[in-house]
Amino acid sequence: MTIEITAFNWVPDFARGFVRDLRPRWACEELGLPYTTRLISPMPPKPADYLCEQPWGQVPVLHDGGVQLFESGAILLHLAEKDERLLPRDPQRRATAIAWLFAALNSVEPWLFELANVEIFSKDEDWAKLRKSSLVRDTGKRLDGLADALGDREWLGEAFGVADIAMVTVLRGADHADLMSSRPRLADYVARGTARPAFERAIAAQLADFRPEPVAA
Amino acid sequence: MTIEITAFNWVPDFARGFVRDLRPRWACEELGLPYTTRLISPMPPKPADYLCEQPWGQVPVLHDGGVQLFESGAILLHLAEKDERLLPRDPQRRATAIAWLFAALNSVEPWLFELANVEIFSKDEDWAKLRKSSLVRDTGKRLDGLADALGDREWLGEAFGVADIAMVTVLRGADHADLMSSRPRLADYVARGTARPAFERAIAAQLADFRPEPVAA
Incomplete structure (x- = not known):
């Protein structure tokens, strides 16, 4: 049974190390699961057969034996179900x-995604300049709720797990703002996550898969 | 074993029928699972003991026997695990x-949430007026990918399931824009979902729980 993760063969420099195939790569590295990669171009138009696997042409897609699925959250859950080191069996801990895991992707990531839009992708737009201060303030409140919930624990659960893979990769996207440095509890949490050898192997593998220039295929 | 869903005891008129406790209510109605509600005030500040259950003071929270959890997506998955009518056992279908389910909450809802922000909550802000046209265009592209993936099927899977509860409740939030009426495939999909007797019972129950005026407790 081979695990195959779909990733992009090139992205701009600012996106390197942040593409979402990092999440299943990290999960596989935590569990010692070997995987292969299928590298595709990020350039539109996406082939119709890839759109059948991922409705928006994004990555990652996972193939695991006879099963295929999209959405990094669903893929993380699929991989975590294999091993209680990422997903405890106890009903409450599970x-x-x-x-x-859902909170990282539905209650935190949308705020940081919009902030990245304002600060990077749309930074020259008038609306983005006008939006920034209130968005930073509201995103900060959201992160305060997360920091309070984390408290003095090392991880979101009693031990490192699948939700931390999601949350740490989400929060890394806030590094460009002052949102993390002003919240040392969260900054330390991200530092703990990214110091794990499995994370280091995962990001090295993603970076090694990028070609220097865009390619069509 | 009693299922308890936390919901708000009051919200403004425009939010009635759209608060996220609708999702677990609908799932319970589909499965014929009885549930009770715990009604709390939406007004800040939230009691510290509620913030221990939900980091941002939002609803729903689910109590199911000895297990409690937050995030409507996680709660839907928890309830769907009980019955293959909402979550098939076959590995690929599962x-x-x-x-x-994740796509509804991570790839579609953030766009519609931001659109609701631009069109409702922040509609008098200069940035929102400047933002609207590009956001409507980009959200439309996202919905086009969803409509193409749905194709001529009735539901996202081979039969109605937990992902449809998430996606239909997400898409209902787009009714205020022309995004749905210009995409009959998606408008018909939402109409099929909201015509289900279980949906009708769920929304009637949410509406019946709102008091006419805000209350503190």
Whole structure:
């Protein structure tokens, strides 16, 4: 049974190390699961057969034996189900882990995605300049709620798990603002996550797969 | 074993029928699972003991016997695990259902949430007026990818399931724009979902729980 992760063969410099195939790569590295990569071009138009696998032409897609699926959150959950090191068997701990997995992707990432839009992708637009201060303020409140919930614990659950892979990769996207440095509890949390050898192997593998220039295929 | 869903005891008129406790209510109605509600005030500040259950003071929270969890997506998955009518046992069908559940909440809802922000909550802000046209265009592209993936099927999987509860409740939030009426495939999909007797019972129950005026407790 081979695990195959779809990733991009090139992205601009600012996106390197941040593409979402990092998440399943990290999960595989935590569990010692070997995987292969299928590298595709990020350039439109996407081939119709790839759109059948991922409705918006994004990555990652996972193939695991006879099963294929998209959405990094669903893929993380699929991989975590294999091993209690990423997803505890105890019903309450399992429920808490899955709650935080969804929270990372539905309650935190949308704020940081919009902030990246304002600060990077649309930074020269008038609306983005006008939007920035209130968005930074509201995103900060959201992160305060997260920091309070994390408290003095090392991880979102009682031990490192699948929700931390999601949350750490989400929060790394806030490094460009002052949102993390002004919240040392969260900055330390991200530093703990990214210091894990499995994370270091995952990001090195993503970076090694990028070609220097865009390619069509 | 009693299922308890936390919901708000009051919200402004425009939010009635759209608060996220609708999702677990609908899932319970589909499965014939009885549930009770715990009604709390939406007004800040939230009691510290509620913030221990939901980091941002939002709803829903689910209590199911000895297990409690937050995030409507995690709660939907928890309830769907009880019954293959909402989550198939076949590995590929299960993976597809969970992929679409995450897609509803991570790849579609953030766009519609931001659009609601621009069109409703922040509509008098200069940035929102400047932002609207490009956001409507980009959200439309996202919905086009969804409509293409849905194709001529009735539901996201081979039968109605947990992902449809998430996606239909997400898409209902786009009714205020022309995004749905200009995409009959998606408008018909939402109409099929909201015509289900279980949906009708769920929304009637949410509406019946709102008091006419805000209350503190």
